[in-house]
Amino acid sequence: MIQNASAPPFPPALFRDLAARLPSGAGRASRAHEPAGPGGRGGAADGAAIVLRDVAKTFPARGSDAAVEALADIALDIPRSEIYGIIGRSGAGKSTLIRTINGLERPTRGEVIVDGVTINRLDEAALRNERRKIGMIFQHFNLLSSRSAFDNVALPLELAGLSRVAIRAKVERLLDLVGLADKRDRYPVELSGGQKQRVGIARALATDPKVLLSDEATSALDPETTRSILALLARVNAELGVTIVLITHEMAVIKEICHRVGVIEAGRIIEEGPVGEVFAHPRTATARSFIGSLPGREIPAALAGHLRADPTGARQSVLRLTLTGAAAGQPVVTRLARQLGIDVVLLGGQIDSIGTLPFALLYVGVPTQAWASGAVGAALEAAGASTEVIGHVL
Numbered sequence: 001m002i003q004n005a006s007a008p009p010f011p012p013a014l015f016r017d018l019a020a021r022l023p024s025g026a027g028r029a030s031r032a033h034e035p036a037g038p039g040g041r042g043g044a045a046d047g048a049a050i051v052l053r054d055v056a057k058t059f060p061a062r063g064s065d066a067a068v069e070a071l072a073d074i075a076l077d078i079p080r081s082e083i084y085g086i087i088g089r090s091g092a093g094k095s096t097l098i099r100t101i102n103g104l105e106r107p108t109r110g111e112v113i114v115d116g117v118t119i120n121r122l123d124e125a126a127l128r129n130e131r132r133k134i135g136m137i138f139q140h141f142n143l144l145s146s147r148s149a150f151d152n153v154a155l156p157l158e159l160a161g162l163s164r165v166a167i168r169a170k171v172e173r174l175l176d177l178v179g180l181a182d183k184r185d186r187y188p189v190e191l192s193g194g195q196k197q198r199v200g201i202a203r204a205l206a207t208d209p210k211v212l213l214s215d216e217a218t219s220a221l222d223p224e225t226t227r228s229i230l231a232l233l234a235r236v237n238a239e240l241g242v243t244i245v246l247i248t249h250e251m252a253v254i255k256e257i258c259h260r261v262g263v264i265e266a267g268r269i270i271e272e273g274p275v276g277e278v279f280a281h282p283r284t285a286t287a288r289s290f291i292g293s294l295p296g297r298e299i300p301a302a303l304a305g306h307l308r309a310d311p312t313g314a315r316q317s318v319l320r321l322t323l324t325g326a327a328a329g330q331p332v333v334t335r336l337a338r339q340l341g342i343d344v345v346l347l348g349g350q351i352d353s354i355g356t357l358p359f360a361l362l363y364v365g366v367p368t369q370a371w372a373s374g375a376v377g378a379a380l381e382a383a384g385a386s387t388e389v390i391g392h393v394l
């Protein structure tokens with residue numbers, strides 16, 4: 001069954017209704033990349049939704065397999081009502097991290113505090129109770145195939161002991177919320193991937209969680225369906241105020257809806273900050289490579305084979321310019337050419353935005369002599385461009 005990728009109906013009254021029933025902080029209208037708090041730390045005044053203090057997780061040696069240090073010294077503050085993305089390659093520790101946040105894994109060391117409660121100190125019964133504040137969605141949806149969409153969403157409410165009447169009212173509202181009112185009696189096998197994920201989101205929201213964890217929730221979906229699911233998550237965050245932590249290996253997902261991002265590698269957060277800042281000024285090779293993997297960000301193929309690291313005898317130096325905010329709207333390249341009286345060749349790039357932040361990445365060629373003199377670098381710095389030399393051409 002093909003999912004209609006166009007935006008589903010989201011009756012505003014329905015969001016208001018759900019928001020009114022959620023605890024403080026919910027329903028705050030914050031748009032993606034524009035968290036409500038100062039300095040991009042939306043809700044910093046309310047405290048963080050999730051705090052990880054020096055969290056480590058080592059899986060013990062088993063048989064001939066050595067022990068694995070999956071997480072090491074993770075310290076993170078995830079502000080309330082934000083969308084926090086964690087990106088990393090396969091085996092970096094993403095799933096272990098998210099499973100540690102919802103108490104499925106107990107850390108070997110450190111503290112995991114969700115909504116003020118140190119969850120790794122709770123006994124099983126208290127943890128089960130606390131988990132109601134934490135919803136989770138999965139790459140492969142994890143729906144029960146023997147239950148209809150309605151009954152899948154109803155399950156956590158049945159477990160919580162709600163009456164049939166209350167369950168019915170709530171499930172109908174949630175199915176409406178995710179745009180699936182007309183599919184309530186369908187079984188998972190009769191739904192598209194995007195529709196199954198909508199059921200997953202409705203089910204995760206059933207217990208009015210303060211935090212929603214998303215474990216590669218769009219990795220099994222096509223690009224259009226991915227966008228529609230991400231739009232739904234952004235709306236859940238903005239209108240219900242639910243803090244979302246999503247793990248992914250795709251920078252496009254981070255770019256689309258996250259306020260902040262943490263880059264995880266070998267069990268450590270090696271870089272973190274507001275998405276715009278990390279995109280504009282990545283500090284680690286891993287972050288640069290994730291950003292470079294976005295369409296339009298790679299070095300133009302026709303150029304890649306001709307680049308040399310050594311500028312000796314080169315005619316042209318190839319620069320990668322990153323312009324964000326006001327600088328992205330300025331005629332930086334023409335000004336550079338005029339100011340220094342040099343030819344500047346446009347070789348490739350992309351004009352884009354991260355949320356509402358304008359963003360341009362340009363590959364330009366300048367005379368090697370002008371680059372070597374330092375004049376080009378100084379003029380670009382004054383214009384607010386972040387500049388990297390990526391090679392030289394004979």
Ligand SMILES: Nc1ncnc2c1ncn2[C@@H]1O[C@H](COP(=O)(O)OP(=O)(O)OP(=O)(O)O)[C@@H](O)[C@H]1O
Pocket residue numbers: 059068069070088089090091092093094095096097249
């Ligand atoms: N239950 C376990 N027992 C032993 N080792 C484990 C266990 N779970 C994870 N690991 C190891 O911990 C490391 C981190 O795994 P994790 O699944 O968290 O990575 P990931 O970033 O989610 O990877 P992927 O994107 O491939 O799912 C890996 O080396 C993995 O083999």
